Amino acid sequence: MNLPRPIRSGDLAALAALNDAAVPAVNALGLEALTAHVPRCDVAVVLDDDDGVPVAFLLALTPGADYPSENFVWFSANRPGSLYVDRIVVAPSAHGRGLGRVLYEAVAARAVELGLTEITCEVNLEPPNPQSLAFHARLGFTQIGEQVTKGGAVRVALLARAA
Secondary structure, eight states: OOOOOOOOOOHHHHHHHHHHHHHTTTTOOOHHHHHHGGOOOSSEEEEEEEOOEEEEEEEOOOOOOOOOHHHHHHHHHTTEEEEEEEEEOOOGGGGTSSHHEEEEEEEHHHHHHHTTEEEEEEEEEEETTTHHHHHHHHTTTTEEEEEEEEEGEEEEEEEEEOO
């Protein structure tokens, strides 16, 4: 497995498919929305398999980024010293290989570079995502709140850990 590298335009179609296959754990974006979203992210990294095929990616935003997500807005207001992980997606075929941990190590290093003290994210409680909750707990995240979003369709655990 390779080290995380910046997302390139040639990755976007594969990453949009990977993202949208992970719904409802993450919200669907499609190619157009992902293409528009990546440039606003401070961290936009991908991991390739040994054949050079993207199998995992992570997007994170700094406080003050132009992003209307209800969860990002909450973290910006309530945890302004945090690097917000908008999404992490690992292909099911690559689960259990430590790829998520590697991606989060890249986020932690970037948070330190930026002088941010915390990493934040959310995980769905409804619809439930127990695997992601367990993964984030193993990485040291704790729940600091809950929020209902998307007009009541989704309930999330708001998570944070030290950078």
